Amino acid sequence: MRLAPAAFAAALALAPAAHAVVLLDEPTATAEIGSPGSTTRSFTAGAGAGGIAFTVNGYRTLDGVGSFTDTFTLLLNGDAIYSGSFNLGGGGVDTVFLAPIGASQVISTPGINLGGTAVITVPLALLAGSNSLEFRYEGSDQGLNDEAWGLSALTVTGNALVPEPASWALLVAGFGLTGAALRRRRRALV
Secondary structure: OOOHHHHHHHHHHOOOOOOEEEEEEHHHHHHOOEEEEEEEEEEEEEEEEEEEEEEEEEOOOOOOOOOOOOEEEEEEEEEEEEEEOOOOOOOEEEEEEEOOOOEEEEEOOOOOOOOEEEEEEEEEOOOOOOEEEEEEEOOOOOOOOEEEEEEEEEEEEEOOOOOOHHHHHHHHHHHHHHHHHHHHHHHHOO
């Protein structure tokens, strides 16, 4: 039957190519989160390379290494992929403990007890389907009035989820049945 190859070619021609798209976009700041504390985000992606960019907003006195050392960790699907300790108003030294090649951070603080920001970008290796990010701060609990943090300008990019082979088979079969119905209808009209 000649119709099946034509329907398959049409289905492939109409299928979108895999390319980087925004998978998660949260431009506004979260509420303050106490340290220690965490927050999680989930999203769906296609398998392959992606990236995340976000800002950690430090409120009041988050500490770098050498002070009371508060440690920020980013986990992807349960695995730590980035970790560091930053002076976001509490003193100490900015230190990155774990970062993949291509990660970057820009740390700024206006002074002691005035908070600060850490603008962080990290490349990601995404799974096909559901992915989970956990943002975590750990350190001694000094209370929300002393140490707090939040996120803003959070963007995750990667490949859009591509349909599974079974979905493609259904799509091709649907095109084939539609073509057969049109062909049969044309014969009946003649």
